[in-house]
Amino acid sequence: MSLDLPNGSDQLPIRPAARRVPWRAVLLGFAILVCGAIIGSSLTLIAVRRALVDAYVHPEREPERAVARMKKSLRLSDEQAAKVGEIVDRHFVVLLSIRREAQPRVAKELHEMKQEVEAVLNEEQTREWRKRFQFVERAWEGDTSKSAPEAP
Secondary structure (H helix, E strand, C coil), X not given: CCCCCCCCCCCCCCCCCXXXXXXXXXXXHHHHHHHHHHHHHHHHHHHHHHHHHHHHHCHHHXXXXXXXXXXXHHCCCHHHXXXXXXXXXXXXXXXXXXXXXXXXXXXXXXXXXXXXXXXXXXXXXXXXXXXXXXXXXXHHHCCCCCCCXXXX
């Protein structure tokens, strides 16, 4: 018995083997991608948070950082940077003075908010709220007493 094959031979044509998708490699690659994204995002958040907290808690360092950013972004000469630095320093002393004046009002509002929220919470929630609120209080308070000389 003979088969009538289109190629005129009596052998079946050889088909290339179907390629199997290497699912393990695909899944491993995806897992590595996701882990990298999570780690990168976490490190970025940590760095940004530290910078923001540092800027708020240590405002005396901000004029120097601001001038450095301006020098780079505006391509200031050394002479321009020095003049801008003097201007920023002078005004920053006044801004810190305003902050010191407002701080007691801020502390009072924070205390009132804390007490009002605690009145709504149960005992366990209140303990957790107090732990979390300590960060808010520290961030708002900062230590401006030694930040810069008093404004004239």
